[in-house]
Amino acid sequence: xxxxxxxxxxxLEHATSRKPRSSSSGANSLNELAARQAWLKLxxxxxxxxxxxLDQQALLASLQAELIKQPEQTTAPDAPQVDWSWxxxxxxxxxxxxxxxxxVISQQRDPLPGVAPAPQVAQPAPQPQRxxxxxxxxxPAIVSTTPEANSWTDLDDAINTTYTALQELSTxxxxxxxxxxxxxxxxxxxxxxxxxxxx
Amino acid sequence: xxxxxxxxxxxxxxxxWVREHSAAIRGYALALVRRADVADDVLQEVFxxxxxxxxxxxxxxxxxxxxxxxxxxxxxxxxxxxxxxxNLDDAGWQAQEPAAGESDPVTLxxxxxxxxxxxxxxxxxxxxxxxxxxMRYFGGLEFAEIAEQLGxxxxxxxxxxxxxxxxxxxxxxxxxx
Numbered sequence: 001x002x003x004x005x006x007x008x009x010x011x012l013e014h015a016t017s018r019k020p021r022s023s024s025s026g027a028n029s030l031n032e033l034a035a036r037q038a039w040l041k042l043x044x045x046x047x048x049x050x051x052x053x054l055d056q057q058a059l060l061a062s063l064q065a066e067l068i069k070q071p072e073q074t075t076a077p078d079a080p081q082v083d084w085s086w087x088x089x090x091x092x093x094x095x096x097x098x099x100x101x102x103x104v105i106s107q108q109r110d111p112l113p114g115v116a117p118a119p120q121v122a123q124p125a126p127q128p129q130r131x132x133x134x135x136x137x138x139x140p141a142i143v144s145t146t147p148e149a150n151s152w153t154d155l156d157d158a159i160n161t162t163y164t165a166l167q168e169l170s171t172x173x174x175x176x177x178x179x180x181x182x183x184x185x186x187x188x189x190x191x192x193x194x195x196x197x198x199x
Numbered sequence: 200x201x202x203x204x205x206x207x208x209x210x211x212x213x214x215x216w217v218r219e220h221s222a223a224i225r226g227y228a229l230a231l232v233r234r235a236d237v238a239d240d241v242l243q244e245v246f247x248x249x250x251x252x253x254x255x256x257x258x259x260x261x262x263x264x265x266x267x268x269x270x271x272x273x274x275x276x277x278x279x280x281x282x283x284x285x286n287l288d289d290a291g292w293q294a295q296e297p298a299a300g301e302s303d304p305v306t307l308x309x310x311x312x313x314x315x316x317x318x319x320x321x322x323x324x325x326x327x328x329x330x331x332x333x334m335r336y337f338g339g340l341e342f343a344e345i346a347e348q349l350g351x352x353x354x355x356x357x358x359x360x361x362x363x364x365x366x367x368x369x370x371x372x373x374x375x376x
Contacts, residue, residue, distance in 0.1 A: 038367030050226025
């Protein structure tokens with residue numbers, strides 16, 4: 001038993017073992033036996049002294065009142081336990097799916113800026129083209145009236161404002177360059193027509 | 200001694216602790232502090248603390264060793280609070296109260312004789328020797344575990360045990376006719 005231990009420790013393990021010893025020999029073992037008997041006697045006496053004056057019933061009642069009755073009430077409600085880790089995973093996955101769907105929908109609703117709006121903005125431009133330019137140039141009576149000249153000036157200012165805004169937009173978004181170029185051409189032509197009419 | 204038992208109800212578990220270990224724990228504390236009131240407090244506190252971690256240490260299957268370790272911690276804390284070591288030499292050991300309701304003269308005489316022998320034996324031992332020998336006796340701890348509990352090298356624990364046994368042997372020889 002315990003052959004791997006150092007000699008001192010092995011001897012002491014033998015001498016202080018609570019189990020009955022199988023064999024003993026020599027003077028050392030006699031000393032060991034005497035020490036062992038003394039040790040057992042000491043332990044038994046200590047335990048007897050601990051028993052002396054000990055009221056086990058009172059101790060047990062006190063401990064039961066303190067440790068069992070009250071903690072039972074507090075520890076009872078812990079039966080329904082929820083694994084919140086799975087709930088967290090489900091919530092995170094739901095949020096991810098919703099965010100993805102919102103992103104897809106928003107991309108479908110927002111076409112490339114400048115591509116679709118271009119025809120809408122350019123629509124007013126062809127309207128002046130419907131009026132033939134020679135007819136406009138052949139009506140000098142209209143040019144002579146002052147109120148009409150003011151209205152043409154306002155229209156010209158509005159066109160210039162729109163043109164400036166569109167140019168700013170074209171510097172920010174390269175995708176609308178083509179449509180802006182077309183619209184620019186139309187605007188220039190319209191300006192020229194208006195200028196011709198005003199003259 | 201500490202074989203794994205089938206699951207007990209809380210009442211049964213506590214009752215088995217008190218029935219099987221209370222005398223040893225109280226005796227251990229009494230041998231070190233030599234005051235019955237302190238030993239009673241230590242005993243109650245040992246069960247209180249052990250109850251809080253009962254699930255973990257019940258799996259180890261060494262109830263007595265675990266309880267003795269807790270008792271040793273508490274006794275050391277108590278001695279530290281009072282600013283003294285565990286080499287108490289007060290005369291309180293002889294002034295123990297008799298057991299309540301113990302009226303048999305023979306039992307009383309035997310008890311007093313045992314107390315006297317015990318007091319003599321304990322007086323001959325140093326605090327370290329007492330702790331090592333009693334921890335070995337009650338807890339069945341290995342010497343490596345005792346050294347860990349005492350916070351000393353293994354050789355120191357072995358030395359305490361060897362010298363304590365030599366003292367007890369001399370004591371036994373001198374008391375024998």
